[in-house]
Amino acid sequence: MRHISVLRQILIGAGFVILLSVVCYLFRPYMDYRIVALILLLAVSLLAVLFDILPVLVSAVLSALILNLFFIEPVLHYKINSAESALLFFIYMLVALVNAVLTNRLRKLEARTRDKEEKEKTIQLYNTLLSSLSHELKTPIATIIGAVDTLKETGDKITAEQKADLLAAIDIAGSRLNNQVENLLNMSRLETGMLTLKRDWCDINELIFMVIGAVPGQGGHTILFEPDDRAPLFKIDEGLMEIVLYSIISNAVRYTPPGTEVRVSVGFDDDQLHMVISDNGKGIPEEKRQQVFEKFYRMPRSGTGGTGLGLSIAKGIVDAHKGEIRLADSPSGGAEFSITLPAEVSYLKNLKNE
């Protein structure tokens, strides 16, 4: 409620008080003015919970004036006849104001506690980030420095095969570092809201073939994709969706044993794109399925080389598209990721050209 501007809050509060007063006025023959005072007081208390201090004070004063003018005898006059009514009016005024101030103070206190909790959570997240980072970044750096030292110092003492092994280790470590930096950059873009969607028409079949072509280490794995020629063009952020698909497919390849089959399929309707990536590996236990999308979460015993960011970035990107990403069992027992994206479609593709 606090994101509404103060002026609007004042108007809404005043409107509410006036509306309620009109209703009470209609029932005046059946209601004592004391009841009306209680009803208005309740209304002011309600506003105090929702609104800032100034609008509440305005409503409190307004309701007191209305009470005096329209409900306390003589009606339509500021004068108050009986001492009892005068006392009631002043008590009303006081309670309404105290109510407004106290509620406001309470709310401020609550906000401060919340801020503190959030700060603590951020610090905790930051610590997790640091420990995860220093490990995941330093491991490949250690490999590179160590391998280079070995190559420099051993000279001819190691075999050509050993040399090739060291070079391959440097190669893998370098790519790994690059991936991790890429992930961190994407994560911070998502976190800081710097990521804006650049939607453009996308040939989904082409995109999937491109991603599959870029996934490394498919030695023992088969990636199957049957393109659907009837699929329309979708207006999505192709570059970001490439990151999502790459992250899911490369995970499927990396965390399943060689020989595993990874299947990618595409479906669509009038305003949605569906993609399913499934494998026939060991799958992901039900209780872990929500966690895999969390930042820095890594499955137990999943080895080195990941920051636990890939899937949370994927989820962030899908969320930015106002879509949904889910993890379930695949019919073959492995993991099955399904993505649904609302997107504008174009069937221009099926029209014959000039």
Added chain:
Amino acid sequence: MNKPEVLIIDDEPQIRKLLEINLSSHGYQTRLACTGKEGLMLAANHIPEVILLDLGLPDMSGHEVLLQLREWYRKAIVVLSVEKGEEDIIAALDNGANDYLSKPFRVGELMARLRSAIRNNDSGETRQVITAGELEIDLAGRVVKVDDQVLKLTTTEYNLLALLARNAGRVLTHQFLLKEVWGVGYQTETQYLRVFVAQLRKKIEADPNHPRHLITVSGVGYRFE
């Protein structure tokens, strides 16, 4: 035959070293510049076959160097950049770069791009027939053949293919292709491009799902190989 000369403009000494070692071992002659100013001067004095230009230079913006070079330099410029942002790449291509590679890059990829950029220097607008593997495009006769079989292409398909082929090795942006083939006012109608590239691939590629001639440069444009 003379060794083709490559001018490297990059402020990072390790990258300069790496490029120099690789290029000279692949039969290129290299010249090195570590600032934009020095690069512009060396380019004017020696007129290299290709310029490898890093966009992040200490003294001036790489885009500015590109614009100044393009006032007179007609040969290939390949841009290197750590920026993966599409806007930056598109800006570089619009400012006259032939191609770009984002750092870190694979040396094999760099060499392939250099070769293709140099090939494009020699051919350019004057060539009548462009061949790429089993594909043959006769620009004078407006005939396209695959394995000596004449293909039936629509006018738009042919115009698109011919434009890309005439600029083989060069990345042409979506906007540029749309403007040239469909005309002013169509620059944002990328769906036309997607559809026609898909159709063309079905006709000219041996495997349209793994194209070898019409290469997609994600989020940027297309390149003919």
